[in-house]
Amino acid sequence: MNHRTDILDLRTALDVLRQTPGQLVETDVEVDPEAELSGVYRYVGAGGTVMRPTKVDGPAMVFHNVKGHPDTSVAIGVLASRQRVANLFGVKKEELGHLLCECAKNPIQPIVTHEPAPCQEVVHRATDPEFDLFKLVPAPTNTPVDAGPYITLGMCYATHPDTGCSDVTIHRMCIQSKDELSIFLQPGSRHIGAMAERATELGQPLPISVSIGVDPAIEVTACFEPPTTPLGFNELSIAGALRKRPVELCPCLTVRENAIANAEYVIEGEIVPGSNHVVEDQNSHTGYAMPEFPGYNGKASHECWLLKVKAVTHRKHPIMQTCIGPSEEHVNMAGIPTEASILNLIDKALPGKVLNVYSHRAGGGKYMAILQCRKTVHTDEGKQRQAALLAFSAFPELKHVILVDEDVDIFDTNDVLWAMNTRFQGDRDIITIPGVRCHPLDPSSCPEYTGSIRDVGCSTKTIFDCTVPFELKEKFKRAAFKEVDVKHWLPDFEL
Incomplete structure (x- = not known):
């Protein structure tokens, strides 16, 4: 099936939404990233399993005046409508699972470019005395009882210490100090978790990049899971097939890993070996992490890993991208690859x-x-x-x-x-x-x-x-109606 391949970063995606009536709203009114930003979008377009009232299939939203973070914007809900995802990919919403199934069968591997990367226009190194994640990264706190500010749409990219195979996945990460993040690696279910465990066995840190604010193809395909994408399968290759061109990576500046070159932000760092005992709510002591996809507040984990940050790089006038855990955005990011995986396996059998x-x-x-x-x-x-x-x-x-x-x-x-x-x-x-x-x-x-x-x-x-x-x-046939062309009576009617 034909699909569009011209959206290669977040900014292009937002421009496309601006040109589509009802798909994007923007505000210059100041918003507090601590609970207020997500509280606003809950009504505007969160949908999913978010507590009612909430707008289902509402527009995406960009906040241009974020308290404590001058010269930055925050985008939320870019993928919080199945129809919007379909429009961004250039297919019907019913075809999304089939589209990703075909892309998974015909991967295009990412490439490393040594050209100047958009994500490295501005560089902040952790050795700088002024370095502070709380000030550099406008990560929202979803609810008043969250453990802290969360990065919810970070594309975590790492390489297995033994095989050299790389992988990208999305994990919840909470800012814990000026240069530390907790990262929740669900035991036994995510490839970067297996990489961190192996690096610990070898007594070495695991270099990792966290790319935030990328194009929709990367965000959706990063959510593929085994058995469709077993350990050693780089999901960025499915994104490459979806874009019909390779995802471009760039070398990180402070760790031996690559990052997604078109990202708005990149966090460079290392997962500390044997550090899988970090208390997620060590600063807030609320007992909760953040609202998760089933619609409930997730319990704070005592088994997070420690990600020691070495640098933050970003574009000029960067756009932070975030989502609400139980929102329709999660439904589409997790659900469409799930549909593709199911279709792939069933069609074989x-x-x-x-x-x-x-x-x-x-x-x-x-x-x-x-x-x-x-x-x-x-x-x-x-x-x-x-x-x-x-x-x-x-x-x-x-x-x-x-x-x-x-x-x-x-x-x-x-x-x-x-x-x-x-x-x-x-x-x-x-x-x-x-x-x-x-x-x-x-x-x-x-x-x-x-x-x-x-x-x-x-x-x-x-x-x-x-x-x-x-x-x-034969006994269960639905009532059949005469087929007519409604546009004869209502020329502007759309079903």
Whole structure:
């Protein structure tokens, strides 16, 4: 499928949104990054699993007057609408999963450029007596009980000490002091965590760059996970395929690592070996980290790693980019790669039987997937449930799968619930798989909730089969209407 390839940095993306009515709002009114900035955007366009009232599919927003940070701006919600993501990539919103699936199959590796990098126009070294992360990086505090200012959209880039293979992932990072960040590396689930553990075994620090404010292709593809992108697979190569040109990296100035050249900000540093015991809320003592994608305040971890910062570089008049953890922005960044991963695996095993996948916003892009299935012969009966099992394999953090027929719009929740109400019986169409590892941020995934769960993060994975049995398909045909061209009566009408 054809898609646009002209958006190669954050500034171009914002310019495109400015030219599209209703997609970007900007303000020069001063805003406090401590809880106030996120409090404003909660109403404007956060969506997702954010506490209501919130605007779903609202515009992105840029704050040009950030308290304590002159000459900087903060952008939020750039990807907080599936339609906006589709517009930025130049495809229909229903095609996003298929687009990323194709890009994952045809990667274009990043390249290192030694030309002057935009992200290094201004340089602040930690050896400078005035160096202070709190003043240099306008990282918002999402809520009044956050552990501190959080970097939520930092593209963390590091290289495995043994293999030399590099990887990019997004982790929550909290500013702890003038030259220190805590970085939460969920044990056993992220590649940079494995790199930090190996570097610790070798008794050496892990050089790392954190690039903030990059183009949408990089932000979305950085969220791919195993098995689609196993250890050693550089997700920037999928971004390269999406842009139809390699992502350009530049050498860092103070550590032996590369950074994303088109970034607004880059933090250079090292993960200190054996430092995975940092208390996340050591300054605030609130007990909380920040609001996470399920919609609850995440508990402060006592197992974060310490990132010792060596330098901060940035563009002139930099734009900090951030997101609200439970917002629609997380849904799209996590969910669209999930859809691609599910489509990729199912198409290999059951070609043509699943037409599309939607990682629903109610699950934060991670917990719930809706599969649009097609049965053409009697032997297809049961393959829809096999597809659900494959979906669990393609994305281990998935908790619920809803199966619907090809006449159901998976992106319309009312249509999906219609299928559940008219094509589903609880005593025969629910399949449960108890005691499977899922995601520790699900507050119901704990032994206190139910005795069937033996450890935090385990869950009962559930399939809701809302497809019509093949032999009954003729009895479940939807009412058909005459096809007409509405524009004959309403020339400006858009469905």
